């Protein structure tokens with residue numbers, strides 16, 4: 001992280017298979033900020049997230065995520081970059097054949113944690129943060145949709161990320177549960193972790209007003225007002 005800046009993209013073009021999706025992107029996200037990301041389907045939201053977590057390669061302009069220079073990112077750096085990012089995506093679901101505890105332990109071990117006591121403590125700490133300490137031994141199918149999403153958020157918090165990236169985190173949830181999930185993400189941002197949330201749900205944005213960035217006509221617009 002350079003100063004307060006967690007994400008910085010300058011004059012960046014974003015491509016999918018040589019097709020230019022977003023051009024001349026300029027975006028800065030600071031520590032503790034909560035930012036909504038909107039745009040019609042196919043406008044480039046996922047592509048923007050992919051540049052940030054190293055799934056698309058940055059070839060033009062400048063880009064930094066935490067202390068990582070996205071332009072110089074080598075394949076070997078990607079797991080380390082992702083440790084600094086908490087990822088809450090629908091296609092990064094929980095392992096259905098393991099308890100909540102084992103799901104979290106799996107990620108800790110995969111990211112280099114070895115000490116059993118520390119793994120136990122960290123697992124319980126993050127579940128406490130998301131209000132699910134009592135669900136440690138449950139299987140994912142024994143949890144509600146909202147509780148499963150809380151476990152996904154707990155998993156994203158395991159390695160104390162500088163930024164949480166969330167893609168439609170409330171997509172399958174009812175309005176009350178959606179509000180609880182966004183409230184939790186807001187609390188996390190108030191603790192200093194930046195949070196970037198892609199959503200199509202304008203109702204939830206109006207309930208929790210915050211900075212909005214929008215993908216539109218191949219550009220990123222900043223500080224957008226909803227009409």
Ligand SMILES: Nc1ncnc2c1ncn2[C@@H]1O[C@H](COP(=O)(O)OP(=O)(O)OP(=O)(O)O)[C@@H](O)[C@H]1O
Nearest residue numbers: 016017019021039040041042043044045046047048
């Ligand atoms: N793997 C890919 N190969 C080629 N083109 C792609 C690929 N993934 C996405 N695209 C194209 O890039 C553009 C932006 O897609 P992207 O997934 O970033 O949009 P989005 O705003 O996230 O859409 P949604 O809201 O539907 O998730 C679209 O025109 C899409 O067809």
